[in-house]
Amino acid sequence: SREFKPGRTTITVGGNVHVGNSEFVVMAGPCSVESEKQILESAELAAKGGAKILRGGAFKPRTSPYDFQGMEEEGLKLLAKAREHTGLAIVTEVMSDNDVSLVASYADVMQVGARNMQNFALLKALGKCGKPVLLKRGLSSTIKELLMSAEYIVAHGNNDVMLCERGIRTFETATRNTCDIVACAVLRELTHLPVILDPSHATGKRSLVPALSRAGVAIGADGLIVEIHPNPQKAISDGAQSLEPAQWLDMMKSLQPYIELW
Numbered sequence: 001s002r003e004f005k006p007g008r009t010t011i012t013v014g015g016n017v018h019v020g021n022s023e024f025v026v027m028a029g030p031c032s033v034e035s036e037k038q039i040l041e042s043a044e045l046a047a048k049g050g051a052k053i054l055r056g057g058a059f060k061p062r063t064s065p066y067d068f069q070g071m072e073e074e075g076l077k078l079l080a081k082a083r084e085h086t087g088l089a090i091v092t093e094v095m096s097d098n099d100v101s102l103v104a105s106y107a108d109v110m111q112v113g114a115r116n117m118q119n120f121a122l123l124k125a126l127g128k129c130g131k132p133v134l135l136k137r138g139l140s141s142t143i144k145e146l147l148m149s150a151e152y153i154v155a156h157g158n159n160d161v162m163l164c165e166r167g168i169r170t171f172e173t174a175t176r177n178t179c180d181i182v183a184c185a186v187l188r189e190l191t192h193l194p195v196i197l198d199p200s201h202a203t204g205k206r207s208l209v210p211a212l213s214r215a216g217v218a219i220g221a222d223g224l225i226v227e228i229h230p231n232p233q234k235a236i237s238d239g240a241q242s243l244e245p246a247q248w249l250d251m252m253k254s255l256q257p258y259i260e261l262w
C-alpha cells in the first residue's frame, strides 16, 4: 500500500481528533468498562491528563471463559455517556462480525484485539462499518501478517486503519509480552497508516509503562493507547498494568517535552 499511496494517512476520529501526521494522540482508559462511576471517573482522568480518546472494553476477549466477559451493550451505553460528559472520542473492542453494527453505533474507533487479528470475517465486516479501525498485532504475528490483515479491511472498503504494536510472544517472561518497539519504525517505513503503541499490554506492569511510552514517542509512533484506572487494585481486568491516577498525570507531564519534539 506504500506504493499505492505515497505520503502518510491522517485519520479523523469523532470529528476533531486527527491521528497520523499532525498531532501525537493519546488514548487512555480502563481495560474494561466496569460501572458508570468507574468509566466516568476514568474519562475525567483521561481528559485531565490530555488524552483525546477514551478506551474501555465492553466485549472482552478473556483467556478463561470464567473470567469477566464485559458489560456488552450496557458498557457501550456507558462509554457514550462518558463521551457526552467529557467530549472524548471512544475506542472499544469488537470481537465478532455479528456485533460490528452494534459497536459501530456507539464507538468512534473500532478496536480489533490481538486475538482477532486474523478473524477474517470480522475484518471483512469492518471494511463496511464506516468507522476507523485500530488493528492490534496478533500475539504471535509477523509484521507482514499484520499488514495483510489491514489489507483485508482496506480491500473491503475502509481506508481508515491504525496499526497497533502491543507486544508479541517470545521466550522472555520478565514482561507480559515482548515489545517489538522497532516494529513502529518498520511500519512507518512500509506503510502510510498511523502507528499506535500499546505500552500496557506490551509490558503487563505499570512501572514500565512511562519508559516505554517515551520510547514510543521517540521512535515515531503516531500515538499511544494506555490503560489507566481510578483504582487499579480494584480493577476487574489488567489492574497490574493500569496506571494509578497520579502516575498517569505525571507520565503525561513527563512525556510533554518528547511530544513537542515529535
Ligand code: PEP
Binding pocket: 031, 057, 061, 112, 113, 114, 115, 136, 166, 198, 201
Ligand atoms: C485490550 O486492549 O484490553 C486488549 C485485550 O488488548 P490485546 O488485544 O492487545 O490483548
Ligand code: MN
Binding pocket: 031, 032, 201, 227, 237, 238
Ligand atoms: Mn487490557
